[in-house]
Amino acid sequence: MKNLPMDLLRAFVSVAQLGSFTKAGEILGRSQPAVSLQIQRLEELVDESLLARNGKSLELTDAGQNLYAYANQILNLNDLALSELSKNVVSGKIRLGIPSEFATILLPKIVSRFAKAYPNITLEVNCELSKKLLSKAGKDSHDLILALEDNPSKTWSDLVKTDELVWVASAEHSIHKSPVVPLIAAAEGCIYRQRATALLDQIKQPWQIVYTIPDLSGIQQAIQEGLGVTVLAKSTVPENLRILPPSARFPDLGKVGITLVASSRNRKNEAVHLLAEFLKTSLA
Numbered sequence: 001m002k003n004l005p006m007d008l009l010r011a012f013v014s015v016a017q018l019g020s021f022t023k024a025g026e027i028l029g030r031s032q033p034a035v036s037l038q039i040q041r042l043e044e045l046v047d048e049s050l051l052a053r054n055g056k057s058l059e060l061t062d063a064g065q066n067l068y069a070y071a072n073q074i075l076n077l078n079d080l081a082l083s084e085l086s087k088n089v090v091s092g093k094i095r096l097g098i099p100s101e102f103a104t105i106l107l108p109k110i111v112s113r114f115a116k117a118y119p120n121i122t123l124e125v126n127c128e129l130s131k132k133l134l135s136k137a138g139k140d141s142h143d144l145i146l147a148l149e150d151n152p153s154k155t156w157s158d159l160v161k162t163d164e165l166v167w168v169a170s171a172e173h174s175i176h177k178s179p180v181v182p183l184i185a186a187a188e189g190c191i192y193r194q195r196a197t198a199l200l201d202q203i204k205q206p207w208q209i210v211y212t213i214p215d216l217s218g219i220q221q222a223i224q225e226g227l228g229v230t231v232l233a234k235s236t237v238p239e240n241l242r243i244l245p246p247s248a249r250f251p252d253l254g255k256v257g258i259t260l261v262a263s264s265r266n267r268k269n270e271a272v273h274l275l276a277e278f279l280k281t282s283l284a
Helices: 006-018 021-028 032-046 062-085 100-105 107-117 136-140 191-202 216-224 270-283
Strands: 051-054 057-060 092-098 121-127 144-149 159-170 181-185 207-212 230-233 241-244 255-262
Touching: 006 021, 006 032, 006 057, 006 062, 021 032, 057 062, 062 270, 092 100, 092 270, 100 107, 100 121, 100 216, 107 121, 107 270, 121 270, 144 270, 159 191, 159 216, 159 270, 181 191, 181 216, 181 230, 191 207, 191 230, 216 230, 216 241, 255 270
Parallel strands: 092 121, 092 144, 181 207
Antiparallel strands: 051 057, 144 255, 159 230, 159 241, 159 255
């Protein structure tokens, strides 16, 4: 059985993220020809072309995109294992920005494991809309941001995963059958709200925002009371709510990307790096 050497995978991921053999070489401490040779060796190992030149830029082929996802996971696990087995004690405080639905459903389990592995790192979590987190002020006030991206195909270099968007309703009420779709949503600027209203307008389905609230627990309670329906990433849907299949009234919502953005001033901060890799591995 073939093995994929770590140094080749790291060179490939660096080239993919930076879009340049030269820039990747600067990061890796290698010459441009040496990095190019590493990519060539990797392509020979997998028997696929991984990168294609489009004008002055490099793009991933279909095979390259598939390998990129696996390579990130492999490198993240490798780095995490080395960090956890290292005798160095990492400490510090990390300001993490995250959408409320991820903080409610996904983050507690991940943070619990991270806290056990790195007890000297303190997390300060702030929940906001992705639009606000990714603003200049949001980036300035956080060390690391986990956010939603409306068009994941344009941000693959920062992409952790993609998630399906779904319509969600109460399991006990039939308010979703109303002639006018009653929407429960976060404030203007929310990706879920924008996607839902745009698609409903596209099929000329009447809708009305009946309740606006920023956090998942409030949305969940409103749905349970039968006030309306909402849109969520499938991985964050609470167990007591019902996913509505796409239909003539509820069109397919497509997918969103989940991206991880580190502050430029903290990219060499070991604590921030460890949390970023931990989140990537846990969510992938």
